[in-house]
Amino acid sequence: MTGSLRRFLAHNAGRLTFLVTVVAAYSSELAVRDNPLQGPGALLLYLFGLAYLVIGLLALPRLDPDHGRWPIRLYFAVQLPLTAAILYLSRLSGFMSLIIFPLASNALELLPRRQAVVIWMILFATFVAINAALYGWLSALSNSPAVAAGILFVSVFTYFALSEREARAEVERLAAELRAANQKLREYAAQVEELATAKERNRLAREIHDSLGHYLTVINVQLEAAELLVPADPERAKAALGKAQSLAQEGLADVRRSVAALRADPVSGRPLPEAVADLVEESQAAGIVTKLAVRGQARPLPPQAELTLYRVTQEALTNVRKHARASRADLTLDYAATDRVCLVIVDNGIGAAETGGGFGLLGLRERVQLVGGQFVVHSSPGEGFSVDVQVPG
DSSP states (O other): OHHHHHHHHHHHHHHHHHHHHHHHHHHHHTTTSSSSTTTTTTHHHHHHHHHHHHHHHHHHOOOOGGGGGHHHHHHHHHHHHHHHHHHHHTTOOGGGGGGGHHHHHHHHHHHHHHHHHHHHHHHHHHHHHHHHHHOOOHHHHHHHHHHHHHHHHHHHHHHHHHHHHHHHHHHHHHHHHHHHHHHHHHHHHHHHHHHHHHHHHHHHHHHHHHHHHHHHHHHHHHHHHOOOHTOHHHHHHHHHHHHHHHHHHHHHHHHHHHHHHHHHOOTTTTTTHHHHHHHHHHHHTTTEEEEEESSOOOOOOOHHHHHHHHHHHHHHHHHIIIIISEEEEEEEEOOOSEEEEEEEEEEEEEEOOOOOHHHHHHHHHHHHHHTTTTEEEEEOSSSOOEEEEEEEO
């Protein structure tokens, strides 16, 4: 059976059953008549049967309990008298009692259970009354159990068919919801992937800016010092060149680590104050008086928090050398609080009216926010810069 035929039968099962039942009933009635048109009521019998069939075929697809009860009640108000007329005119010949069963099925499909039971009782009472009127109560009593069993069988069959239809509709609904959920999950996964890519790209940009910018700035300072010292003090110029070469090698190694592993961690394997002290020494070598004060007992922090504090120090001292025109910078690394570590960097440079900062300060702010910390910059013209950072730990 092809899919299209299966869908056709599923959507038209009620009408097909109605049609087959009525045709079977009238076929049995015609088979027992010598002359199908014999008798004054024969023409009415066929006209009523045709009306009964047409109304059933046309009305059933349009009746929906969710769209109002009155059309359904009107349907049974018309079909029940037609059923009684057909049974009486046919004199219950052949299997004409079959036309009762489509209405019994329709009642269960279209009406609440209690109202469906009322329709079944009306159908059964109609058959018994007509049978008794035509052939006496003895015949009615003997034939009524078969009709009652038929109504019960049709009702049970219809109930299971409706349950199966509802279950199939529920499965289709759940399958549609599952497809929609899977589509949303695919969309969310794509968004997460894009966000992760953007986040990693920004992180790598910060790493390269913080690390490479720092080394290039210090190297430039050493080269400028060497250029000035060559005529007067060749030995110190040579030392400055050696320092520049050493820093160039360190910077190159740092960039290689960032590109290869996307995570350069100069703090790994040693205490944070020791790593910061190296940055202070580099700043001292560049000609700026730089002092580090450590308050409280230094303790290990989460790796990302330590790296954040290191990068903040590195970028802040680089900015002091490049932009601040400062002669002094003071750093305070404060472990006094039990739930956080504070880093304060203050210089005596020219300051600025705006503290929005460029990419370097933006990258530092993002770093600190990613570890759940706070980043504050204070400055005013002629009063230097102050960077205040707090990270959990």
